[in-house]
Amino acid sequence: MSTQVALPPGFAALEPFVAWWAAPSLSERDTRRLDSTEAQRLAFYDAAKELAPAALEYLDSRPFTAYDEADHRLLDLVLGLIHATLAVEIEKGEEHIHARGARRMPIVRERADPRILTAKAHASG
Numbered sequence: 461m462s463t464q465v466a467l468p469p470g471f472a473a474l475e476p477f478v479a480w481w482a483a484p485s486l487s488e489r490d491t492r493r494l495d496s497t498e499a500q501r502l503a504f505y506d507a508a509k510e511l512a513p514a515a516l517e518y519l520d521s522r523p524f525t526a527y528d529e530a531d532h533r534l535l536d537l538v539l540g541l542i543h544a545t546l547a548v549e550i551e552k553g554e555e556h557i558h559a560r561g562a563r564r565m566p567i568v569r570e571r572a573d574p575r576i577l578t579a580k581a582h583a584s585g
Contacts, residue, residue: 468530471511474537477504481540482533493543505548508541
């Protein structure tokens, strides 16, 4: 039985959202937003919006190179919150209309994640 904690201390309320919303790439986060239901977006948004400032303060308090897996998951979750927030606050009840168009324009290129670059460097070295 694993005792691994998904998120850093203080963010346990967000644990139920990790599996869906803590996607490691922009493309995956966009797909999660488009594939989520309104209820999923609202539940995540309502749980995370008050913790987001504390999450950003926590992440800013350490160098990126010192992040452990839990820190990276928290970062991915905060980045996922951006997508959910766009749907909840901007698109609102029109998100399903936005999603139809967005599915025709998938994200195919994005800025490289330093974790991927580091993993590739270690694999080739």
